[in-house]
Amino acid sequence: MTEKTFHINLTCEDRPGIVAAVTTELAGLGANIAESNQFWDRQTNRFFMRIAATAPNGVERDGLLRALEPAIARFDMKTAIADTTRRPKIIIMVSKFDHALLHLLYQIRAGWLDAEVVAIVSNHEDSRRTAEMEGIPYYCWKVTKDNKAEQEAKLLELFKETGADLVILARYMQVLSNELSNRLYGKVINIHHSFLPSFKGAKPYHQAHERGVKLIGATAHYVTPDLDEGPIIEQETERVTHAMTAEDFVATGRDIESRVLARAVKLHLENRVMMNGHKTVVFG
Structure with missing residues (x-):
């Protein structure tokens, strides 16, 4: 099996600790962050984040989602995870x-x-x-x-x-x-x-x-x-x-x-x- 790259899109109300919570969970899973983008819309106080992360062998989308669940629940995030090995x-x-x-x-x-x-x-x-x-x-x-x-x-x-x-x-x-x-x-x-x-x-x-x-x-x-x-x-x-x-x-x-x-x-x-x-x- 080979490593997989996932695109992780997250959005929620902005408050301190979001990036740290997400990256901590990814690090615990052994994932490597290849690209990260964030944006805070001050007008609506919404935070947007996109991460491209390479996960270790054997980690599938559902496993990645489970690993992120503590951060998702803590910040009430809307989440979308895409497996890039699947051709759209x-x-x-x-x-x-x-x-x-x-x-x-x-x-x-x-x-x-x-x-x-x-x-x-x-x-x-x-x-x-x-x-x-x-x-x-x-x-x-x-x-x-x-x-x-x-x-x-x-x-x-x-x-x-x-x-x-x-x-x-x-x-x-x-x-x-x-x-x-x-x-x-x-x-x-x-x-x-x-x-x-x-x-x-x-x-x-x-x-x-x-x-x-x-x-x-x-x-x-x-x-x-x-x-x-x-x-x-x-x-x-x-x-x-x-x-x-x-x-x-x-x-x-x-x-x-x-x-x-x-x-x-x-x-x-x-x-x-x-x-x-x-x-x-x-x-x-």
Whole structure:
């Protein structure tokens, strides 16, 4: 058996002794801390901590959790422990624009993203050939007002059947229902082709062009029932000029979207993102 690395995420009300209590228990187990990040949100008095720890041979996730129970109980911590030997499973959803999908697949193939794509879901046939070339199951589910609930039920069933950990909306141009957004809260990442909170909804680049902005961007965020208002994970901007057309904005934005979404997915899969109300704490 070989050593295992675990990601340990902890959050609780801030008070003295938290770090000492957690690290003492880890030391007692013989674990080695490879990385540690902490943040105290003074406004809410919440403490956030992420530790990457290598545990001795034979120590599994449940054993690590038991070792930490005294500290967890003492500080009333919310805890998440991930075994990094388990490769995360993801479902990618896409409509017609496939640039973000292709970038994710490339980064997985190159080894920068460590994930297994268990399915690609679309409301169009455009990306079927890509899925077939990659050996990934492809599901084309047309979405209408009348069958939306049925198609979302199929997606939820696919999520359970495949054991997926994350759904990625890689320019999937359908709005998820409030019910599904709540059911999969914290497990769906969307790329919005705008620097939120500006220019929400449809055709944000055209909205930006009409306003004559000098910066455009993209935002990766968790999906919530409130359209384009979920907790933000990652953003990026790029300068534009008055001489550019709306189509130039769109072309420039495609590169930004692909990069931002891939970085957000990587942060999530490495358990570097923690919810903090309507915001996130991101340990980069």
